[in-house]
Structures are given as C-alpha cells and as structure tokens.
Amino acid sequence: MYLRAVKATCMFEQNEIFDRTERLVGADAMNRIQAQRVIIFGIGGVGSWCAEGLIRSGIQHLTIVDSDCVCVSNINRQAMATTSTIGKVKVEALKEKLLVINPQADIQALQAIYSAETRESFHLEDYDFVIDAIDSLAHKAELILHATSDLPSRVKFFSSMGAALKMDPMQIRTDEFWNVKGCPLARALRQRFKRDHRFPKRKFRVVYSPELLPNKGDVHAPSTDTWTAQKAQVNGSVVHITAVFGFTLASMVLQECL
Numbered sequence: 001m002y003l004r005a006v007k008a009t010c011m012f013e014q015n016e017i018f019d020r021t022e023r024l025v026g027a028d029a030m031n032r033i034q035a036q037r038v039i040i041f042g043i044g045g046v047g048s049w050c051a052e053g054l055i056r057s058g059i060q061h062l063t064i065v066d067s068d069c070v071c072v073s074n075i076n077r078q079a080m081a082t083t084s085t086i087g088k089v090k091v092e093a094l095k096e097k098l099l100v101i102n103p104q105a106d107i108q109a110l111q112a113i114y115s116a117e118t119r120e121s122f123h124l125e126d127y128d129f130v131i132d133a134i135d136s137l138a139h140k141a142e143l144i145l146h147a148t149s150d151l152p153s154r155v156k157f158f159s160s161m162g163a164a165l166k167m168d169p170m171q172i173r174t175d176e177f178w179n180v181k182g183c184p185l186a187r188a189l190r191q192r193f194k195r196d197h198r199f200p201k202r203k204f205r206v207v208y209s210p211e212l213l214p215n216k217g218d219v220h221a222p223s224t225d226t227w228t229a230q231k232a233q234v235n236g237s238v239v240h241i242t243a244v245f246g247f248t249l250a251s252m253v254l255q256e257c258l
Contacts, residue, residue, distance in 0.1 A: 014104050018058045025258060030058060032257040039063040039124065040131040041114050041143060043094055045237055046160045047133030048079035049246030055098045055105055057254055062098070063108040065122070066090045077239040079246075116142045124151055129253050132159040133246070137185075141192050144177075148200035158252045161185045161208035163245045164235035171211045172244050174252065176203050182210025207248040209241070 015022070022030040038059055040047045043066045051064055068090050074081035080094040091109035098107055112118060114134065119142065124130055130147050134140040140159075147157040159177070162185035166172075177200070180186040186208060193199050215236050 014102070017102060021058055025254075029258050033058040033254060034060045036128045036253070036257060037061040037063075037126065038129040038131065038253060039065065039122065039127045040133060041065045042133035042135060042160075043078075043080075043090055044068075044074070044133065044135065045077040045239070045242030046163050046245045046249070047131070048081075048090075048094055049243040050131060050133060050249040051094060051098060051246075052079045052101070053247045053250030054253060055101050055107075057250065059253070060102075060104070061106045063110060063122075063127070064091050064094055065110045065112055065114060067111055067113045077237055077242045079243075114139050114143050119143075119146050125155060127155060129256070130155060130157045131249055131253070132157070133249070137188055137192065141189055144189070144200055144204070145193075145198055148202045148204050153202070156253075156256055157204050158249055159204060159206045160245050160249060161206050163209070163242045164237040165213045165215070166209050166211045166241045167213060167238065168209075168211050169240055169244045171209045172207065172241070172248060173209065174205055174207050174248060177206050178203070180206060180208050182212065183208045184212070205252065207245050207252070209245075 018030060025033070036059055038054060038061065040051055040063070043051060043064050047064070047066070051062060054062060070078070070081045070085045070088050070090055070093055072086055075083065080090065080097050085093040089111050091111055095107045095109040098105060114122065124147065130151070132140060132143050132147070134143060144159060147155070151157070161180060161183045177186065178190075186206070217236065
C-alpha cells in the first residue's frame with residue numbers, strides 16, 4: 001500500500017501539492033519555505049504533528065529526532081501511531097508517513113537522544129530552525145540553553161511547553177518564555193535554570209496553555225505540578241490539544257518565512 005501511494009503521488013508535479021499554499025503566501029514565500037532546514041527534537045504528541053504540518057506546508061529539509069518506539073498508548077495523540085506501527089521506531093514510522101505526503105522531501109530520521117553529551121553530533125548551526133518538543137526536563141533544559149546561547153542568532157528556536165491535562169484549544173497561545181504563566185513545565189524549567197545558575201542568553205518564544213485539569217481516570221497518577229528529570233509525568237492528554245500545539249509550532253516557522 002505504501003509503494004502504491006508513493007507511485008500515485010509521483011504522478012503529480014510537486015508544485016501541484018503546494019498549489020493552495022502558494023496561492024495564499026505567494027511564490028517568493030513558497031520558495032523561502034522550501035529552502036528552510038528544520039530539526040525537531042521529540043516527535044510525540046506535539047512534535048509529530050509539527051513535522052506533518054511542516055511537510056504539508058512545503059518544508060523540504062526536515063530532521064526528526066526521537067529515541068522511542070511506538071507503543072499502544074501513543075495511538076490517541078501521535079501522528080504516526082496506529083495499531084499497525086506499534087513497536088516500530090518512531091522516527092522511521094513518521095518518516096514513512098511524511099514521504100507518502102511528499103516523496104521528494106529530504107527527511108532525516110535520527111533515533112537518538114539530545115543531551116549535553118550528544119549535542120555536538122546534531123550540528124544545529126546548519127539549520128534555520130530548531131524546534132523543541134522534548135519531554136525530559138533535563139534534556140529540554142540543555143537544548144534550550146544550547147540553542148539560545150551557543151548558536152548564531154540566525155538560527156531560530158521555538159519550544160513547546162506542557163500539552164497534557166488540557167481540553168480547551170482556545171486557551172493555547174504563544175509568548176516569550178519568561179512571560180509564561182500557569183504552566184508547570186515552564187515553572188520547572190525556570191527553577192532549574194535558577195538552581196544551576198545557567199540561563200538562556202536570548203529570548204525565545206514558546207507555545208503553551210495556562211489550562212491545568214486534574215487526572216480523573218487514575219487516582220494513583222503522580223502530582224500534576226512536578227516534572228521528573230527523565231520523562232514528563234504520566235498525565236492525560238488528547239490529540240486536539242497536542243496537535244494544535246504542534247501546528248502552532250509549524251505556524252511559527254512559516255510566519256518567519258513570509
């Protein structure tokens with residue numbers, strides 16, 4: 001089925017795929033969009049939809065980074081997660097889906113973890129946009145510090161705050177990181193920066209929501225206002241929120257190209 005879909009897509013000119021986008025933004029902006037190099041760290045409920053939004057909008061050069069495999073609990077909110085992809089490496093499953101959308105896209109799938117030890121291997125200075133959709137507090141903090149302190153200012157950086165425990169997409173918004181209120185993940189990051197006496201050296205924009213609901217389905221769920229060093233606490237989340245977070249990140253990239 002995958003090969004048949006690719007062959008069917010290849011019957012069309014690539015420009016036809018992005019006809020509606022180009023009609024809206026114009027040929028010059030379309031050319032700029034297609035020339036951008038983007039890397040996304042974390043392709044879960046937020047990052048996977050950001051990746052799909054970018055590819056559907058004309059981004060041609062995309063690198064996706066995640067170390068996990070698809071599991072059954074991913075199906076409710078992640079773009080590549082289906083009953084047929086359970087057990088597959090997430091980046092490979094998503095790459096396969098994205099290439100069905102645009103077989104000519106240059107997509108690099110890296111099954112890896114971003115950390116202080118691995119950061120130099122990603123060569124972030126070679127990208128135009130760096131997108132953070134990481135769950136791990138420690139790794140997220142390291143990426144934020146590196147992207148805002150050590151990279152050229154031309155490399156634009158956007159980050160996602162916590163998308164769990166939310167149901168109302170109308171409360172999703174963007175702002176400068178230090179202006180965010182009501183997000184436990186943003187608060188945990190700020191506390192970590194202050195504790196370590198290491199701070200981002202330039203401002204950066206994030207997507208977040210101040211909404212914070214309780215878990216109703218699991219009385220043994222961890223506290224909703226703390227984050228572990230490894231993974232975000234296991235809290236309830238739904239696709240119409242995680243996808244809007246991801247699409248908002250994609251829109252932030254596209255807006256820079258107009």
